[in-house]
Amino acid sequence: MTPSSHSVSVVAGGAGFIGATLCGRLLDEGKVVVAVDNFSRGQRDYLSGVGADERFHLVQADLAVREQTVAAFSTAARFGQVIEVWHLAANSDIPAGVADADVDLKDTFLTTVEILRAMKAHAVGVIYFASSSAIYGDLGETELHESIGPLLPISNYGAMKLASEALISAAAESHLSKACLFRFPNVVGVPATHGVILDFVNKLIASPEVLHVLGDGTQQKAYLHVSDLVSAMLAIRARDLTTKVEVVNIGPLDQGVTVKWIAEQVVARVRPGAAIQFGSGNKGWVGDVPKFNYSTAKLQSYGWQPVLGSVQAIQRAVDEVALQRQQ
Numbered sequence: 622m623t624p625s626s627h628s629v630s631v632v633a634g635g636a637g638f639i640g641a642t643l644c645g646r647l648l649d650e651g652k653v654v655v656a657v658d659n660f661s662r663g664q665r666d667y668l669s670g671v672g673a674d675e676r677f678h679l680v681q682a683d684l685a686v687r688e689q690t691v692a693a694f695s696t697a698a699r700f701g702q703v704i705e706v707w708h709l710a711a712n713s714d715i716p717a718g719v720a721d722a723d724v725d726l727k728d729t730f731l732t733t734v735e736i737l738r739a740m741k742a743h744a745v746g747v748i749y750f751a752s753s754s755a756i757y758g759d760l761g762e763t764e765l766h767e768s769i770g771p772l773l774p775i776s777n778y779g780a781m782k783l784a785s786e787a788l789i790s791a792a793a794e795s796h797l798s799k800a801c802l803f804r805f806p807n808v809v810g811v812p813a814t815h816g817v818i819l820d821f822v823n824k825l826i827a828s829p830e831v832l833h834v835l836g837d838g839t840q841q842k843a844y845l846h847v848s849d850l851v852s853a854m855l856a857i858r859a860r861d862l863t864t865k866v867e868v869v870n871i872g873p874l875d876q877g878v879t880v881k882w883i884a885e886q887v888v889a890r891v892r893p894g895a896a897i898q899f900g901s902g903n904k905g906w907v908g909d910v911p912k913f914n915y916s917t918a919k920l921q922s923y924g925w926q927p928v929l930g931s932v933q934a935i936q937r938a939v940d941e942v943a944l945q946r947q948q
């Protein structure tokens with residue numbers, strides 16, 4: 622086969638938590654995979670499982686910067702025909718984006734702007750976008766299904782994800798052939814780069830006697846293991862739906878577990894006997910959505926179900942993250 626006959630998948634943010642798992646699964650499909658990352662949070666080490674595969678390439682670039690994005694796509698095109706882009710690059714620290722709006726403007730939104738521009742230049746028609754339940758804002762007990770509105774996010778992260786969805790929708794009208802907007806729940810597993818479990822494990826390593834929890838612990842969210850998340854995205858892609866812009870909530874079938882319960886699991890695994898001290902109020906930080914009622918009816922109508930519910934996903938991830946931190 623000549624290089625131009627290879628099908629190339631570009632994974633933006635490919636050295637991050639979810640990207641590392643996705644790259645492995647795309648290689649399993651026989652694709653050439655080009656991961657692009659600026660290593661602001663991702664690491665080369667996370668890709669050690671796939672790094673030796675000759676069909677895998679890692680490109681360092683800041684995808685919010687036009688010249689670097691153009692250069693990254695030109696590099697990817699040297700390995701074959703780029704047929705799809707998985708856009709996972711973003712800021713994943715919601716409080717950091719609340720403190721400084723530039724963080725999400727740059728890493729969550731401008732990455733979308735520049736990736737779409739490069740896709741147009743290289744005539745790449747298919748994008749899979751990692752959006753978030755954060756785009757829905759705080760709607761309390763209201764069931765969050767894909768067609769609910771108005772969408773009023775309460776964090777800059779959610780706002781820039783929603784703006785990215787809007788931009789992708791507009792690009793679909795002009796130069797894309799297919800766009801999937803995947804709205805993720807909270808995703809757990811390894812290599813953990815952020816999130817409640819890593820936060821608790823790190824806190825217990827630093828301070829073994831007591832775990833300080835942000836908020837009163839009653840926050841309740843749905844959790845999906847990264848292995849299920851990637852399976853769901855690939856299952857949706859395999860359906861080859863005719864809708865040009867497909868919007869899908871991805872999540873477990875249950876309504877999740879509380880932060881208090883997660884804290885108890887982490888303490889039991891990492892520092893049995895440590896005290897748990899809760900903060901006040903039901904929000905962990907400004908922009909935190911304490912409870913949401915996530916509808917995955919559309920995803921289920923496609924015949925997909927996760928292997929692990931929220932309870933099992935957390936239990937597995939607590940062990941995985943503890944091992945990652947050598948506990």
Ligand SMILES: NC(=O)c1ccc[n+]([C@@H]2O[C@H](COP(=O)([O-])OP(=O)(O)OC[C@H]3O[C@@H](n4cnc5c(N)ncnc54)[C@H](O)[C@@H]3O)[C@@H](O)[C@H]2O)c1
Nearest residue numbers: 634637638639659661662663684710711713751805808814
């Ligand atoms: N993990 C979750 O619970 C969750 C939930 C909802 C949505 N998402 C979305 O899924 C995607 C992947 O999340 P993750 O948990 O793997 O986070 P992550 O931080 O581990 O991965 C994001 C990757 O993007 C890279 N990146 C950031 N800015 C970049 C830039 N300007 N140029 C190039 N690379 C850049 C980072 O270095 C990192 O490797 C993100 O878009 C995130 O917003 C994640």
